[in-house]
Amino acid sequence: MKTAGLFAGIGGLERGLAAAGHESVLLCDIWAPAKAVLADRFPGTRLADDVTTLEALPSETELLVAGFPCQDLSQAGMTAGIGGRRSGLVDHIFRLLDRRPVPWVVLENVSFMLSLDRGRAMDFLTGEFEARGYRWAYRVVNSLAFLPQRRERVLFVATTSDVDPASVVLVDEVDPPKSETRLDRHAHGFYWTEGVRGLGWAPEAIPTLKNGSTIGIPSPPAILLPDGTVVTPDIRDAERLQGFPVDWTLPATTVARASSRWSLVGNAVTAPVAEWLGGRLAAPGAFNVARDRVFAGGGRWPRAARFDGTRRLAVEIGAFPVWRARPALTEFLQYPGKPLSVRATRGFLARTERSSLRFVDGFQDRLRAHLRNMDAGAGSAIAAE
Structure with missing residues (x-):
């Protein structure tokens, strides 16, 4: 798919998606060091400065991706919530979708937003997508599935196409191996x-x-x-x-x-996670409805859930879609x-x-x-x- 990347950072989502065959047609980030990396690593791709002044997505856009700012949502930040000065920039995603709708959207953010302020961020996001006719599915994925870094992030997929978003993000699951703790043998x-x-x-x-x-x-x-x-x-x-x-970030x-x-590295999306997701966007799997659970609502959101166009359902699935040997x-x-x-x-x-x-x-x-x-x-x- 032709992809537009907002809040692109150093291009973790875009690099991973490119490895799965997708193509970036627009990258947008306001921070000069990030823009220097993007300009160097994605030559020939249109680079926009500021999401607040971006008038419209390119007409060929099929997939909008955004690792929108997490500072107001993370435990390490000020936890101001989705309405915070930085994380509130997500409003511009919906402004741009209203100007030029696209069939697929992928968002990435910290898992803490599932519980922050009794799930207000997720209430806002899902409500905005549902109002625009999108079905959605999301899941917490751990980068440890791919690399030796424990990093949990929410991958949120929404679509107006005939493809079930659950068949993209709510498939693939393995049990990770048990970690040993021997100080004299392991780091x-x-x-x-x-x-x-x-x-x-x-x-x-x-x-x-x-x-x-x-x-x-x-x-x-x-x-x-x-x-x-x-x-x-x-x-x-x-x-x-x-x-x-x-030295991916050396241009900064x-x-x-x-x-x-x-x-730049700390804010980035783990590229192999995006590559796995990009592979499933290109070749969806088969979602198993036996994973569906009752969606309780009223506060903390589940670690995985979906909206089928009518109902919100919690989904029983772990944070490890794969386990890559390392x-x-x-x-x-x-x-x-x-x-x-x-x-x-x-x-x-x-x-x-x-x-x-x-x-x-x-x-x-x-x-x-x-x-x-x-x-x-x-x-x-x-x-x-």
Whole structure:
């Protein structure tokens, strides 16, 4: 299908869809670093600056895709909801659909919007699509199905065509393998910025890549390696953990600081997830109605649901459409990580020691050993000077 991408970021949806045979005819993003990446990586594709001033979608558009801003919907953000200044930009999707309807729409956003403000965001989105004659289906999909990053996102598919959207997004399911937690054998990702109420613990994977602070300070996760070293991954491995080639975001440095690359990667759609979805858009499967459940409503939305034109139905399906084989995390990483600093390690340990969280046996001991090694290294460097 001919695809228009709004809030395109660095083109995760579009890159994945292109791998499945779809073609971008329009990309739109307002942030200069993102536009620099899009211009370089999608040469020849029309690039628009601002969704608020975009008058109409290209006439050949068959599929509209949008990873609309999640800052107002995420737990890491201000949780202002769908009416927030950033996430409220979704209104322009419906303005453009009213100007020039297209048969297919795909939206992507954080899973937290299913429960935020008692599901108000989903009430709004589904109501707007239903009012325009669309059937819809959505599902939470975990990037861990494809790559060693645990990242849950809602994939929402709506259509006015004769194809059931459930046959696109509510098919394919596997049980992921059980994750082992052996500190001496496996690498473990966690967020060193947490430690009191959460940790983001992920065996043989990293927790969700984030977009960093509001002032552009990167916030990569930490990785505890089997030898006890604690590192933060290189930006090139972060790109790979989102399914992009190495240095995909490098063009951003022509217009912004290098740290902007972390925000770009953290905001991106995982490309292999989009490729799977694009494959199902091209070749829908067969939805099994035995998965249908009663749609309770009245607050938190289910992790998967559909609207068949008459009824809203919850759907029983997991977050793993596939499970792609991958090497151990230590083998997946291609570039040396940066050792977690003394200050960061000390602050993280202090938070864990006053929290009520339970940690894997030996985890804090390994962090203390890392801190001693870092302290010793700093002392040796001072002595050498």
